[in-house]
Amino acid sequence: DAGITQSPRHKVTETGTPVTLRCHQTENHRYMYWYRQDPGHGLRLIHYSYGVKDTDKGEVSDGYSVSRSKTEDFLLTLESATSSQTSVYFCAIRTSGGLFNEQFFGPGTRLTVL
Amino acid sequence: SQQGEEDPQALSIQEGENATMNCSYKTSINNLQWYRQNSGRGLVHLILIRSNEREKHSGRLRVTLDTSKKSSSLLITASRAADTASYFCATYPVTGNQFYFGTGTSLTVIP
Numbered sequence: 001d002a003g004i005t006q007s008p009r010h011k012v013t014e015t016g017t018p019v020t021l022r023c024h025q026t027e028n029h030r031y032m033y034w035y036r037q038d039p040g041h042g043l044r045l046i047h048y049s050y051g052v053k054d055t056d057k058g059e060v061s062d063g064y065s066v067s068r069s070k071t072e073d074f075l076l077t078l079e080s081a082t083s084s085q086t087s088v089y090f091c092a093i094r095t096s097g098g099l100f101n102e103q104f105f106g107p108g109t110r111l112t113v114l
Numbered sequence: 115s116q117q118g119e120e121d122p123q124a125l126s127i128q129e130g131e132n133a134t135m136n137c138s139y140k141t142s143i144n145n146l147q148w149y150r151q152n153s154g155r156g157l158v159h160l161i162l163i164r165s166n167e168r169e170k171h172s173g174r175l176r177v178t179l180d181t182s183k184k185s186s187s188l189l190i191t192a193s194r195a196a197d198t199a200s201y202f203c204a205t206y207p208v209t210g211n212q213f214y215f216g217t218g219t220s221l222t223v224i225p
Contacts, residue, residue, distance in 0.1 A: 031211065042202060042217040043157075050211060058212065090156060094213075100164070101206050102147060103213050105157040 003027045004106035006091050012112045019078040021109050023091030025071075031094035032074040033103070034058075034066060036087040043090065049074055081113045118203050118216035126222040133190040135219040137203030138183075146179055146186050149202045151218070157202065160188075165208075195225045 003026035013019050023032060033048040035058075045058030047066040055066050063085060067075045078085055091106040118139040127133050137146070145164045149157040163170045163179045163186065170177045176189040190197055200218045207214070 033213075035215075040217065043204075043215040045212055048211065056211070094211075100162065101145065102159060102162055103204065104159055105149075107156045 006106040006109050010110045013081050014114050016080050019081050021076045023074045025093050029093040033092040034076045035090045038087050083113050086113045118205055120216040120219040124220045129223055129225050133193050133221055135188050135201055137186045137216055139205045142208045143205045144208055145206050147204045148188050151200045193223045195223050198223045
């Protein structure tokens with residue numbers, strides 16, 4: 001499982017409230033990713049990080065922000081949650097190796113915005 | 115979008131049969147990876163095939179890659195009920211740092 005944990009695993013919140021999801025890894029990987037998974041859409045990239053304080057936007061970044069102050073932690077924040085952000089959120093790391101770059105996922109966080 | 119597409123979207127077979135699912139993508143890639151996701155769970159990495167490889171095996175899994183057609187296939191031989199899951203392909207392009215996922219194939223293996 002590449003030592004990836006996510007917290008919380010489940011969360012129910014109300015529209016307009018801020019929400020922060022945490023991804024923690026134990027193997028010092030440089031690259032970390034946040035995805036959301038919705039029926040019919042597969043996995044879509046929200047943001048990713050390529051080092052401490054280095055982040056970039058993905059396909060569906062609107063309404064989300066990220067921070068990475070330590071190699072092991074990558075935080076995803078919904079500043080003001082909306083019902084459209086109800087989803088399952090996955091964190092992933094990327095191993096380094098050119099043609100061998102692989103991705104490994106955390107267990108996911110199920111977020112419900114009422 | 116550079117997202118890949120899996121085909122078929124859903125597949126139902128009897129235990130013991132082989133299951134084949136396909137993935138098409140749009141850009142030049144470094145590698146292509148297949149994942150399994152059981153219902154309500156995270157994604158599990160199954161196999162990686164590099165752009166300079168044409169075929170790869172891992173246990174009951176066989177993956178092929180045709181870069182000229184920008185397509186890959188995943189074959190699961192002698193399927194088992196425990197293989198019931200969704201299967202996703204993901205590509206890692208030559209340029210960029212992102213992986214691009216398809217929408218998945220839902221496989222049901224009937225005991």
